[in-house]
Amino acid sequence: MSNRSAPAPTSVAAMYRALVGIGSICALLIVTAYLLTAPAIARNRAELLQQAIFAVLPGAETVRPMRRDAGGTIGPAAPGEEAAFHLGLDAGNRVVGVAIEASGMGYQDLIGLIYGYSPARGQLTGMRVLASRETPGLGDKIITDPVFVGSFAGLAVPLSQDGARVAHAVEAVPAGKRSQPWQFDAITGATISSRAVAGIITASTAQWAPLLHAQAGRLEGDTP
Amino acid sequence: MSATVPGPGSPADDLLRGLWRENPVFVQVLGMCPTLAVSNSALNALTMGLATAFVLCLSSLLISLLRHVVPREVRIASFILVIATFVTVVDYLIQAISLALHAALGAFISLIVVNCIILGRAEAFAARNGPLRSFLDGLGMGLGFTLALLCLGGVRELLGSGSLFGIGVFGSQFEPWTVMLLPSGGFFTLGAWLLAIAWWRRRREAGARVQEAN
Numbered sequence: 001m002s003n004r005s006a007p008a009p010t011s012v013a014a015m016y017r018a019l020v021g022i023g024s025i026c027a028l029l030i031v032t033a034y035l036l037t038a039p040a041i042a043r044n045r046a047e048l049l050q051q052a053i054f055a056v057l058p059g060a061e062t063v064r065p066m067r068r069d070a071g072g073t074i075g076p077a078a079p080g081e082e083a084a085f086h087l088g089l090d091a092g093n094r095v096v097g098v099a100i101e102a103s104g105m106g107y108q109d110l111i112g113l114i115y116g117y118s119p120a121r122g123q124l125t126g127m128r129v130l131a132s133r134e135t136p137g138l139g140d141k142i143i144t145d146p147v148f149v150g151s152f153a154g155l156a157v158p159l160s161q162d163g164a165r166v167a168h169a170v171e172a173v174p175a176g177k178r179s180q181p182w183q184f185d186a187i188t189g190a191t192i193s194s195r196a197v198a199g200i201i202t203a204s205t206a207q208w209a210p211l212l213h214a215q216a217g218r219l220e221g222d223t224p
Numbered sequence: 225m226s227a228t229v230p231g232p233g234s235p236a237d238d239l240l241r242g243l244w245r246e247n248p249v250f251v252q253v254l255g256m257c258p259t260l261a262v263s264n265s266a267l268n269a270l271t272m273g274l275a276t277a278f279v280l281c282l283s284s285l286l287i288s289l290l291r292h293v294v295p296r297e298v299r300i301a302s303f304i305l306v307i308a309t310f311v312t313v314v315d316y317l318i319q320a321i322s323l324a325l326h327a328a329l330g331a332f333i334s335l336i337v338v339n340c341i342i343l344g345r346a347e348a349f350a351a352r353n354g355p356l357r358s359f360l361d362g363l364g365m366g367l368g369f370t371l372a373l374l375c376l377g378g379v380r381e382l383l384g385s386g387s388l389f390g391i392g393v394f395g396s397q398f399e400p401w402t403v404m405l406l407p408s409g410g411f412f413t414l415g416a417w418l419l420a421i422a423w424w425r426r427r428r429e430a431g432a433r434v435q436e437a438n
Contacts, residue, residue: 007296009297010295010296010297014295015295015297015298018293018294018295018298018302019298019301019302019305021293022290022294022302022305022306023305025286026305026306026308026309029309029310029313030309030312030313033312033313033316033317034316036316037316037317037319037320038316040319040320040321041316041319041320041323044319044320044322044323045323048323131327132327133327135405135406138402138405138406189402
């Protein structure tokens with residue numbers, strides 16, 4: 001027979017004290033790590049976005065953050081204000097186009113992307129995926145396949161006669177079946193991801209293209 | 225969960241045990257979710273392995289330091305709190321180093337919290353041993369986990385992409401086995417490694433028995 005007695009139950013106060021103490025140590029560690037890494041994370045995010053903006057607006061020399069107010073009127077963003085889109089200007093301060101961020105559901109998770117759009121030409125000028133968790137080796141080709149990524153430059157986003165809506169949605173079609181300027185080749189083996197990209201751009205351009213077309217003068221007027 | 229019982233051992237034994245003899249993946253078959261999910265490339269495998277090793281070392285150290293002040297009734301909640309803290313720290317660190325790497329590892333960084341290797345070592349070892357031994361145990365298990373992930377990630381990237389750490393190995397004529405990058409490829413590769421290790425161990429044990437008989 002064992003002569004070891006069962007340990008005495010711990011008081012609620014002791015348990016409470018231990019958990020609060022450990023929680024405080026953990027909170028201190030997390031806040032310290034956050035404070036130490038926040039500048040580097042913010043710098044990495046800004047660099048990634050800047051690189052993507054210039055990649056989707058070929059010819060742009062400078063980029064200006066822009067805002068859209070509740071009434072839909074566009075204009076330059078105030079310092080520190082989050083940009084609704086980015087205006088790209090060439091060396092002569094002429095408008096190259098705008099870079100717009102958009103996101104939507106992909107095969108596995110949300111896909112975040114940025115695309116360039118030229119209101120004057122009614123065309124996309126480029127596209128880059130900023131965030132994606134698509135299948136490695138298949139769906140992630142929306143990031144890595146240069147032919148796919150390059151196919152967005154010059155893709156048409158035609159507006160209706162009155163300019164109030166997009167006349168044709170951007171479409172992903174099977175490779176080799178492209179017959180319209182608003183169509184691009186889907187990636188074989190990543191059809192869902194390709195269609196997701198088309199859907200994200202379609203939804204975003206439906207909102208932005210008529211607005212930017214109607215206020216194209218404001219974009220030009222914002223250049224010095 | 226097949227947690228090992230820690231016995232009296234030297235610091236070297238604490239460190240080396242997890243590397244091979246009690247390797248968390250190949251011997252204890254723990255932490256299968258990240259093992260299969262992020263071993264689709266050698267770089268992802270290495271990063272996930274090192275991130276897990278970082279969390280293992282530091283959480284084992286802190287849990288060992290706090291072992292006399294944590295009541296038995298709330299020890300699991302305390303361990304999870306400590307582990308989640310170091311996972312959050314490592315998440316920030318990876319984002320500060322490379323956002324591309326962070327994106328490639330996806331949700332699996334956060335899921336280190338529920339990796340049973342870490343909680344297993346906290347409960348089976350760190351809560352019963354001193355800080356130095358617990359740190360070395362965590363380091364050994366973490367490096368063993370990294371080694372196992374690299375074994376899987378290396379094979380899967382070689383066959384699935386024809387490269388290793390992003391550097392082409394087989395040339396442009398190589399037709400990649402895309403299946404190796406998918407979850408099924410993870411299971412195939414893990415199965416092949418477990419089979420090879422079991423075969424090698426049995427052969428070694430049979431050799432030892434023959435030697436003893438002679």
